[in-house]
Amino acid sequence: MPCPRFIDNWLPVDQHMKENATSSVLDELPGELLIWVLIVSELLVFGAGLAAFMAVRLTDPVGFAEAQSHLHGTAAALNTIVLVSSGYLAARALRLRNAARRTAERFCLVAAAALGVVFLAIKGIEYADKASLGITYETHPFFTFYYLLTGFHAAHVVAGVLILLLIAWFDEPRNIEAGAAFWHMVDLVWVLLFPVIYLLA
Amino acid sequence: MKYQSQKIALIYFAVAMGLFLIQVSGGLLAGWIYVQPNTLSELVPFNIIRMLHTNSLIVWLLLGFFGAAYFLIPEEAEREIHSEKLAYLQLAILVLGTLGVVVTYLFNLFEGNWLLGKEGREFLEQPKWVKAGIVVAALIFLYNVTMTVLKGKKTAITNILLLGLWGLALLFLFSFYNPENLALDKMYWWYVVHLWVEGVWELIMASILAYLMLKLTGVDREVVEKWLYVIVAAALFSGILGTGHHYYWIGTPGYWQWIGSIFSSLEVIPFFAMMAFAFVMVWKGRRDHPNKAALLWSLGCATLAFFGAGVWGFLHTLHGVNYYTHGTQITAAHGHLAFYGAYVCLNLAIFTYAMPILRNRDPYNQVLNMASFWLMSSGMVFMTFVLTFAGTIQTHLQRVLGDYFMDVQDQLSLFYWMRFGSGVVVVLGAILFIYSISVPRKELIEPGQVSEVPAE
Numbered sequence: 001m002p003c004p005r006f007i008d009n010w011l012p013v014d015q016h017m018k019e020n021a022t023s024s025v026l027d028e029l030p031g032e033l034l035i036w037v038l039i040v041s042e043l044l045v046f047g048a049g050l051a052a053f054m055a056v057r058l059t060d061p062v063g064f065a066e067a068q069s070h071l072h073g074t075a076a077a078l079n080t081i082v083l084v085s086s087g088y089l090a091a092r093a094l095r096l097r098n099a100a101r102r103t104a105e106r107f108c109l110v111a112a113a114a115l116g117v118v119f120l121a122i123k124g125i126e127y128a129d130k131a132s133l134g135i136t137y138e139t140h141p142f143f144t145f146y147y148l149l150t151g152f153h154a155a156h157v158v159a160g161v162l163i164l165l166l167i168a169w170f171d172e173p174r175n176i177e178a179g180a181a182f183w184h185m186v187d188l189v190w191v192l193l194f195p196v197i198y199l200l201a
Numbered sequence: 202m203k204y205q206s207q208k209i210a211l212i213y214f215a216v217a218m219g220l221f222l223i224q225v226s227g228g229l230l231a232g233w234i235y236v237q238p239n240t241l242s243e244l245v246p247f248n249i250i251r252m253l254h255t256n257s258l259i260v261w262l263l264l265g266f267f268g269a270a271y272f273l274i275p276e277e278a279e280r281e282i283h284s285e286k287l288a289y290l291q292l293a294i295l296v297l298g299t300l301g302v303v304v305t306y307l308f309n310l311f312e313g314n315w316l317l318g319k320e321g322r323e324f325l326e327q328p329k330w331v332k333a334g335i336v337v338a339a340l341i342f343l344y345n346v347t348m349t350v351l352k353g354k355k356t357a358i359t360n361i362l363l364l365g366l367w368g369l370a371l372l373f374l375f376s377f378y379n380p381e382n383l384a385l386d387k388m389y390w391w392y393v394v395h396l397w398v399e400g401v402w403e404l405i406m407a408s409i410l411a412y413l414m415l416k417l418t419g420v421d422r423e424v425v426e427k428w429l430y431v432i433v434a435a436a437l438f439s440g441i442l443g444t445g446h447h448y449y450w451i452g453t454p455g456y457w458q459w460i461g462s463i464f465s466s467l468e469v470i471p472f473f474a475m476m477a478f479a480f481v482m483v484w485k486g487r488r489d490h491p492n493k494a495a496l497l498w499s500l501g502c503a504t505l506a507f508f509g510a511g512v513w514g515f516l517h518t519l520h521g522v523n524y525y526t527h528g529t530q531i532t533a534a535h536g537h538l539a540f541y542g543a544y545v546c547l548n549l550a551i552f553t554y555a556m557p558i559l560r561n562r563d564p565y566n567q568v569l570n571m572a573s574f575w576l577m578s579s580g581m582v583f584m585t586f587v588l589t590f591a592g593t594i595q596t597h598l599q600r601v602l603g604d605y606f607m608d609v610q611d612q613l614s615l616f617y618w619m620r621f622g623s624g625v626v627v628v629l630g631a632i633l634f635i636y637s638i639s640v641p642r643k644e645l646i647e648p649g650q651v652s653e654v655p656a657e
């Protein structure tokens with residue numbers, strides 16, 4: 001991920017008051033800064049969610065293991081591959097854009113978004129499967145966390161797909177950078193959720 | 202005063218301060234009834250006095266926000282307010298509504314009437330016709346300030362302020378929905394109450410604080426704006442789903458316990474950021490502004506908001522804790538310090554800053570004003586400690602041991618006496634504040650000799 005460049009002017013420096021009279025405020029929104037605020041906040045939320053999950057599991061290891069056995073490990077593993085590939089494509093798009101190869105870059109972004117949709121489809125099959133077994137968020141605390149964490153994550157995938165399509169359209173390098181950073185975060189969160197929820201015995 | 206129409210703020214502030222005095226006196230009376238329960242019990246029962254106390258709080262804080270907007274928007278947008286007449290009409294509607302509320306509370310002439318009667322809803326206790334009046338007034342206000350900003354210069358401060366004020370008005374619309382089902386009623390009630398104080402009001406707070414910092418410390422606008430955006434992003438990110446901390450035990454699904462606990466814990470961050478912001482700006486600032494009292498109130502606001510909302514909020518926001526403390530004196534302790542630190546101090550800060558400018562004179566009575574800060578704040582902090590102790594004991598006796606509510610209340614009477622004592626100090630502080638703001642110091646210097654630069 002690109003290193004945040006916004007750290008420099010947090011503290012007042014001795015300059016004249018800069019008045020920004022004409023340009024629109026949207027232009028001045030520190031987009032990169034806000035994306036990083038968002039990413040850190042998201043990581044805090046998912047981190048706290050996972051920590052709570054592990055803490056509650058300590059109170060009922062047997063019940064949690066039993067509940068976990070109903071999950072679709074293979075589907076989730078497949079989804080990991082899908083999402084990581086998608087992340088790779090997004091990273092490639094940025095390099096292509098910097099090399100001014102815009103068609104290839106757009107192709108990569110749309111393909112990354114398409115993989116996001118594949119992820120959601122697989123997730124959907126998983127949820128439908130749980131529903132057909134009569135499993136809901138109230139069945140067991142394990143499933144409360146399962147639905148909360150993967151559901152929140154899936155919502156971010158939806159947002160990420162939209163963002164990828166948006167930056168394929170408005171493909172300024174700084175847009176791609178911000179969008180790809182968000183997508184890598186979604187990726188990273190899945191890579192944390194997957195082992196803890198599906199694998200850890 | 203650079204713009205003539207900033208003058209509108211003067212009367213808003215004056216009415217707000219009048220209601221402020223009524224509010225704290227009402228609190229004092231409620232605190233007295235706690236220790237002498239027969240006081241006025243036939244004439245004006247406790248619940249009515251409590252309503253007066255909390256609702257006048259909301260009304261005067263809103264009037265202060267409106268006044269602050271009328272004061273700072275012309276300066277930021279670099280043009281006069283769109284229409285002064287509308288601004289005064291708005292105030293007239295709000296004052297009429299407030300009088301209507303008071304009459305309805307005290308005489309209860311229209312019990313049960315859909316349009317004219319009470320609804321029994323804390324903080325949102327107005328008859329429907331007054332609610333409608335509030336909406337009309339808010340629309341007039343939003344039209345007026347939005348037109349001003351649209352035609353003038355747009356700054357981050359005015360944009361965030363407008364976002365907060367629009368959100369405030371739109372969320373108020375939920376107060377019209379009052380379903381029969383009490384759990385549902387509560388669910389929507391929090392859309393207003395929580396999303397106000399832990400959502401859009403925070404935007405208002407951040408933007409007014411940013412304005413004050415800009416003026417008082419002279420730091421670069423660019424730096425102020427960067428902080429402002431981060432604070433606002435953090436506030437909205439945590440505050441919206443943080444509503445879940447009120448959905449633990451009202452019949453809403455169990456997953457709210459986790460959503461509420463996690464997101465509301467993050468609500469501490471924007472309050473911490475506002476405190477850090479205020480101190481960093483002062484530390485780095487270059488301007489030695491003559492209005493020291495305004496600076497004191499601004500710093501006090503950021504600090505006490507962090508403790509009242511951030512620390513005291515976090516204290517009982519995890520559902521494992523809230524299971525025991527829900528609705529005890531711990532809640533009252535938090536409610537008092539949070540409202541006082543974040544929104545009362547914010548208003549008093551902008552009053553202190555703006556009043557000398559509006560009245561075109563030097564910031565007189567600085568020492569008195571600062572003394573009122575220390576009086577009021579130490580009163581509120583002491584009250585918070587007292588209620589926290591009372592709440593801890595109450596939680597243990599009532600929720601852990603299972604003693605009866607009223608038996609426990611009897612055992613807390615010493616704390617309620619101390620709360621009353623600290624309330625007296627707060628009311629004295631409020632009177633001193635209003636005195637120091639409104640009464641000019643005797644002129645010591647001959648008019649011709651005044652050499653001080655007038656405040657900005």
Ligand code: HEM
Nearest residue numbers: 225228229231232532533536537540541545620621624627
């Ligand atoms: C500016 C200062 C004050 C603010 C911002 C404030 C705010 C509030 C709020 C928000 C509530 C509702 C609390 C809840 O729902 O849990 C409340 C209730 C109350 N306040 Fe204040 N208040 C202030 C001053 C005072 C003073 C000076 C007293 C005097 C002792 C006082 C006594 C009370 C009492 C007795 C209640 C009712 C508590 C109950 O029902 O158990 N307040 N106040």
Ligand code: HEM
Nearest residue numbers: 398446465468510514515517518527528532536539540543
């Ligand atoms: C300036 C901001 C805030 C204000 C003015 C405020 C005010 C209040 C008030 C008046 C109540 C009582 C409502 C009622 O039941 O009548 C309340 C409840 C509560 N507040 Fe805040 N609050 C603020 C920020 C926060 C923050 C940041 C947190 C969490 C970190 C928090 C956590 C809570 C919780 C958990 C309750 C429910 C208490 C219960 O279960 O009885 N508040 N707040």
Ligand SMILES: [Fe+2]
Nearest residue numbers: 395399444446
């Ligand atoms: Fe809340």
